Amino acid sequence: MKLIASLTSPFARKVRIVLAEKHIECELQIDIPWDADTHVPEFNPLGKIPVLLLEDGTPLYDSRVIVEYLDHAAPVHNLLPKDARSRIGAKRWEALADGVCEAAAIIFLEKKRPEQQQDAAWMLRQEQKIFRALEVIASDLGDHVWCMGDNYSLADIAVGCALGYLDLRFPHIKWREAHPALARLSAKLNERASFSSTMPPV
Template sequence: MRLIGSLTSPYVRKVRIVLAEKKLDYELVLDDPWAANTQAPAFNPLGKVPCLILDENETLFDSRVIVEYLDTLSPVGRLIPPPGRERIAVKRWEAIADGIMDAATSMIQESRRPQEQQSASWADRQKGKIYAALDHMNSLLGEQPYCTGVNLCLADIAVGAALGYLDFRNPSLDWRARHANLARLTEKLDARPSFVSTRPPDA
């Protein structure tokens, strides 16, 4: 398998963490979807990363689709429960974590526009989404060791990738100050080899 993506994308990092946790072999092909010579549109009509190219040259895109597929490839460390309430709970965590990534990446893109074209109200709206999501996740996590109980699952990987991206791109948000439960979870996740090996290069 080949994974098309960048070292700084939180969506790509989520997939790479799953690959590491599942002990699956793959080739990482670096690509900047914002560059003029990006390969992404050849594999994803939306021009986004990550893209996973399978041995049969079939292509999967969108991190949620890719990680669901990867979890079926090996019984090692199953990360997504079978269909039912537990599975829905995991996917709900993933959805809100991805929402944080969406808002954070939107803030970054807005900050890269010419100063006179930037919208402070747009940035504030994204920041509000992030804080609301953090408050919700912190409350939902409570004193549990992991997002859905006592075992690591996709929910934790998605949340860890999202919070890692805030640390990387939006450190001024200082999310730990108000979210002790998430800070405790992040400290535990950051010690895992799958998280250590996928940290962005400047983090």
């Protein structure tokens, strides 16, 4: 298997963490989808990373499909609960965390445009999504050890990647001060080898 990814994509990081947690060997092929010489559209018509190339050449996307595939592919360290209701609960956490990354990426890209072309109302709308989502994530986490309660799961991985992406792109957002529960979770996650070995380069 081969993972097509960049080292800064939070969606790709989620997949890389799942690979590490499940001890699945996978070649990493770095490809920046914004570069002129990218090959990503040859594998994903949407031109987005991550893409997982299976042994038979089948490309899998997006990150949510890939992580679910990987969780089934290796029966060790299950990251999604078996029970259907809990499983949907974990995937809802993932949807919320991925949504934070999507909103943050939109702002990051908008800020790369010439200043007079940047749409302040559009960026504010995205920022509000991030702040609302952080409130809900922190409140749902509360005093629990992990997002899903007692068990470490894909929900924690997705939330950890979203928080890591905020640190990378928007270090001025003081989410640790606003949400001590998130600070506690993030510190615990960063102790894991899967997280420390996939830290995005600054």
